[in-house]
Amino acid sequence: MKIFGISGSPRLQGTHYAVNYALNYLKEKDETVEIKYTPLHKKDIKFCIHCDYCVKKREGCIFKDDMEEIYENLKWADGIIIGSPIYQGNISGQLKTMMDRCRAIVAQNPKVLSGKIGMGLTIGGDRNGGQEVGLRTIHDYYLINEMIPTGGGSFGANLGATFWSKDRGKKGIEEDEEGLRTLRKTLNRFYKLLKNNK
Numbered sequence: 001m002k003i004f005g006i007s008g009s010p011r012l013q014g015t016h017y018a019v020n021y022a023l024n025y026l027k028e029k030d031e032t033v034e035i036k037y038t039p040l041h042k043k044d045i046k047f048c049i050h051c052d053y054c055v056k057k058r059e060g061c062i063f064k065d066d067m068e069e070i071y072e073n074l075k076w077a078d079g080i081i082i083g084s085p086i087y088q089g090n091i092s093g094q095l096k097t098m099m100d101r102c103r104a105i106v107a108q109n110p111k112v113l114s115g116k117i118g119m120g121l122t123i124g125g126d127r128n129g130g131q132e133v134g135l136r137t138i139h140d141y142y143l144i145n146e147m148i149p150t151g152g153g154s155f156g157a158n159l160g161a162t163f164w165s166k167d168r169g170k171k172g173i174e175e176d177e178e179g180l181r182t183l184r185k186t187l188n189r190f191y192k193l194l195k196n197n198k
Contacts, residue, residue, distance in 0.1 A: 001030070001032070001033050001034070001078050001079065001194050001195070001198065002033075002034045002035075002036075002076055002077050002078045002079070003023065003026060003033060003034070003035050003036075003077060003078065003079045003080070003081065003194075004035075004036045004037075004038070004073045004074060004076065004077035004079070004080050004081070005019045005020070005022060005023045005035065005036070005037045005038070005080075005081045005082075005083070006019070006037075006038055006039075006040065006070070006080070006081070006082045006083065006095075006098070007019045007037075007038075007039040007040060007041070007083050007084075008040050008082065008083060008084035008085070008091060008092045008094055008095025008098070009039065009040065009041065009083075009084065009085045009092060009094070010040065010041055010042075010092065010094055011041060011085075011169075012039060012041050013169035013170050014085065014123045014163070014165045014168075014169045014170055014172060014173045015083045015084060015085050015121075015123055016039050016041070016170075017169075017170040017173050017174070018083050018121055018123060018161070018163060018173050018183065019037065019039075019081060019083040019121065020037065021173075021180075021183065022081050022083075022121065022161075022183060022187055023035045023037055023081065025183075025184065025187050026187060026190075026191060029187075029191060030191070036073050036076070036077070038069065038070055038073060040092075040094040040095060040098060043066040043094070044065045044066045045065055045066055045067050045070075045094070045097050045098055045101060046063045046065055046097075046101075047097055047100070048097070048100040048101050048103060054103055054104035054107040054108065055103075055107045058107060058108050059108065060104050060105065060108055061101060061104035063101075067098070067101050067104075070098060071102075071104070071105050074102070074105065074112075074113060075105070075112060077116060078116060078117065078194060078197070078198070079116060079117040079118070079119075079190060079193075079194045080116060080117070080118045080119075080142075080147070081118075081119050081120075081121070081190070082095070082118065082119075082120050082121075082138050082141070083120070083121040083122070083123070084120075084121075084122050084123070084134050084138065085122075085123050085124075086122055086123065086124040086125075086129045086130040086131055086133075086134050088130075089129065089130030089133055090130055090133050090134050090137055091122070091134045091137050091138065096137075099141045102141075102145065106145060111146070113145040113146060113147050114145070114146035114147070115146065115147070115148065115197065116147045116148070117147065117148050117150060117190060117193045117194050117197055118138070118139075118141075118142035118147045118148065118149050118150065119149070119150040119151075119160055119161075119186055119187070119189075119190040120134070120135045120138035120139060120149075120159075120160045120161070121135075121160060121161035121162070121163070121183060121186070122134035122135050122138075122160070122161070122162055122163070123162075123163040123164075123165050123173065123179075124162070124163070124164060124165065125164075125165055125166060125167035126164070127164045129164075131162035131163070131164075132159055132162065135151075135159040135160045135162065136159065138160075139151075139159065139160075148193065148197070150186065150189050150190045150193055151186060151189070152182055152185035152186035152189060153185065153189055156181070156182060156185060157181075157182035157183075157185040157186050160182070160186045161179065161182045161183035161185075161186045161187075162179060162182055163176050163179035163182075163183075164176055164178075164179060
């Protein structure tokens with residue numbers, strides 16, 4: 001199983017830690033799991049300008065930037081884990097820009113992401129800062145691209161993993177036992193779906 005993790009944060013702190021925790025958890029669960037990770041921290045990813053180059057040419061995006069690496073990893077993966085901090089009640093601008101730019105690979109091959117398993121995790125500085133709204137945005141991305149979104153199941157992690165960092169970055173994540181529980185619950189369902197999908 002090949003799993004690609006993405007941190008949508010412009011910083012290497014809480015989201016960076018949580019996505020790597022998730023990848024390492026799966027690797028410890030099954031040593032045959034292959035993992036790749038990309039933080040959007042300092043990535044050069046231009047905004048989609050809806051020029052329709054990708055639709056007309058079917059040769060990818062008109063921009064040749066750090067999305068090229070992300071495109072290759074999305075194609076490579078069987079499962080995708082996307083994490084985001086919550087800014088203004090939703091995902092980060094960096095992550096939204098990455099999602100918008102995926103139109104190019106889908107225009108090239110409409111089934112490129114179809115059937116892959118996806119899960120999300122979100123981190124807010126406030127207890128109710130928009131974590132579930134962010135998860136819904138990540139799940140919408142999966143659904144639009146014909147992927148299978150994973151939540152943690154009923155009773156405690158319905159849509160996926162959510163953290164309350166109290167604006168303390170990695171330390172806040174490490175101390176949020178409830179958040180870590182929701183992450184492990186979601187990861188176990190994600191892993192099960194991946195195994196059943198092979």
